[in-house]
Amino acid sequence: MTIAAAPHVLSAEEIVSLCKQYTLYDWMAQSAADPLPVDHAKGVYFWTTDGKRYIDFNSQLMSVNAGHGDRRIIEAIKRQAEKLAYVNPFLAHEPRALLGQKLAELLPGDIDKVFFTLGGADANENAVKLARAVTGRYKVMSRYRSYHGSTGVAMAMTGDPRRWANDLGTSGVVRVLDPYHGPQREVDSAEKALDYLEETIQLEGPHTIAAFFLETVTGTNGVLIPPDGYLQGVRELCDRYGILMVCDEIMSGFGRTGAWFAVDHWKVVPDIITMAKGLTSSYVPLGAVGMRPRVAEHFEKNVFYGGLTYNSHPLACAAALGTIQAYEEDDMIGNARRMGEVMRAHHQELADKHPSVGLTRSIGLFGILELVRDRRTMEPLAPFNGTSDEMKAIAKYFREHGLYTFLRWHSIMTNPPLCITEDELNEGFAIIDKALDLADQGVRR
Numbered sequence: 204m205t206i207a208a209a210p211h212v213l214s215a216e217e218i219v220s221l222c223k224q225y226t227l228y229d230w231m232a233q234s235a236a237d238p239l240p241v242d243h244a245k246g247v248y249f250w251t252t253d254g255k256r257y258i259d260f261n262s263q264l265m266s267v268n269a270g271h272g273d274r275r276i277i278e279a280i281k282r283q284a285e286k287l288a289y290v291n292p293f294l295a296h297e298p299r300a301l302l303g304q305k306l307a308e309l310l311p312g313d314i315d316k317v318f319f320t321l322g323g324a325d326a327n328e329n330a331v332k333l334a335r336a337v338t339g340r341y342k343v344m345s346r347y348r349s350y351h352g353s354t355g356v357a358m359a360m361t362g363d364p365r366r367w368a369n370d371l372g373t374s375g376v377v378r379v380l381d382p383y384h385g386p387q388r389e390v391d392s393a394e395k396a397l398d399y400l401e402e403t404i405q406l407e408g409p410h411t412i413a414a415f416f417l418e419t420v421t422g423t424n425g426v427l428i429p430p431d432g433y434l435q436g437v438r439e440l441c442d443r444y445g446i447l448m449v450c451d452e453i454m455s456g457f458g459r460t461g462a463w464f465a466v467d468h469w470k471v472v473p474d475i476i477t478m479a480k481g482l483t484s485s486y487v488p489l490g491a492v493g494m495r496p497r498v499a500e501h502f503e504k505n506v507f508y509g510g511l512t513y514n515s516h517p518l519a520c521a522a523a524l525g526t527i528q529a530y531e532e533d534d535m536i537g538n539a540r541r542m543g544e545v546m547r548a549h550h551q552e553l554a555d556k557h558p559s560v561g562l563t564r565s566i567g568l569f570g571i572l573e574l575v576r577d578r579r580t581m582e583p584l585a586p587f588n589g590t591s592d593e594m595k596a597i598a599k600y601f602r603e604h605g606l607y608t609f610l611r612w613h614s615i616m617t618n619p620p621l622c623i624t625e626d627e628l629n630e631g632f633a634i635i636d637k638a639l640d641l642a643d644q645g646v647r648r
């Protein structure tokens with residue numbers, strides 16, 4: 204069979220059926236895959252090959268933070284491709300130099316050195332490697348309501364059900380509960396969560412624990428915003444026991460919360476920070492591990508036993524520089540803060556109007572609506588790790604009416620690109636408003 208010269212020679216049906224026949228889809232039985240054939244995208248919209256427009260209310264995987272089709276990012280990639288598409292990571296090149304320097308300026312506190320990876324999971328893998336080497340300790344701690352990636356240790360650190368089928372239990376990971384505030388449990392104070400954490404550290408043996416990994420604002424497990432005092436308390440406990448604090452900002456970084464990094468809201472500086480997604484707005488794959496001098500210094504004399512063929516890939520570094528330029532020129536971080544207030548007002552309006560809206564949470568343009576059958580008991584509209592007829596009906600409504608976002612269990616994610624305008628937010632929330640009439644039908648009267 205000859206390979207088609209350009210993708211548009213295929214019909215929408217052919218694209219979908221060839222993708223399904225020859226490639227594997229993430230996190231599902233393949234018979235359940237029902238992908239949209241996407242043709243092009245601009246700003247907060249994308250279009251399928253048959254010309255239908257969708258408003259992207261999840262920035263794809265909470266990652267196209269600058270919006271689609273930004274010329275500054277595209278041109279940066281094109282210029283770099285013309286000049287130097289690839290050199291190996293033992294050499295030096297301009298985009299690597301400039302991006303390293305720029306990140307040292309943007310990253311919290313004195314974090315001033317990065318190791319570049321291909322994405323989020325391998326950023327976390329390498330963060331574990333660094334922490335083990337620096338502390339000489341093996342165990343790592345993480346939290347149950349978390350996702351850290353689908354590779355070995357990153358998968359084991361993941362607390363949510365995506366780990367269940369993948370966990371061999373040999374990774375040295377110890378998991379703890381987080382300060383959760385959702386329908387299934389009472390609000391936990393920072394003090395209570397910190398008490399659990401300290402007790403677990405004591406019981407495990409502090410001298411065996413290299414690092415504590417946490418998503419600063421937890422992403423797919425519910426946009427969980429830490430109560431004030433929690434991150435400061437984690438910092439203090441880590442200092443007390445010589446444990447490295449590692450913040451996973453793969454989803455919460457690069458403006459998503461209305462600050463460059465979510466830790467900036469609480470003025471906490473972790474020892475290590477991991478990032479990906481918004482670093483290039485996903486135009487090309489790139490992740491990074493940022494570290495404070497006290498971590499980096501260890502590797503001045505000691506070998507860093509790590510490496511990747513695509514460490515500091517020139518196209519990816521150039522894309523990141525173009526992306527950061529776009530964030531800065533258009534003040535997208537400020538826009539995330541301002542539009543975050545507009546989004547919060549929409550959430551409130553929906554909660555006032557629809558009995559199915561049990562809880563809303565947001566910080567910047569990182570938001571979620573939790574749907575319930577009954578506000579008194581807060582019984583969710585779909586079970587933990589499951590779905591329901593109502594959630595399926597909402598998904599169908601969104602697809603038919605041109606809104607793209609993630610539904611997870613009983614929740615609707617609202618994470619649009621940071622370039623979104625008030626009118627565009629109104630447009631998306633008008634569709635969500637109508638879909639919630641379907642959710643209200645599942646509410647117990």
Ligand SMILES: Cc1ncc(COP(=O)(O)O)c(C=O)c1O
Pocket residue numbers: 264322323324325327350351352353418422423451452453454455479480
């Ligand atoms: C918080 C967090 N950590 C890690 C990852 C893994 O990143 P990747 O899919 O690029 O490996 C993700 C991806 O969704 C994430 O949200």
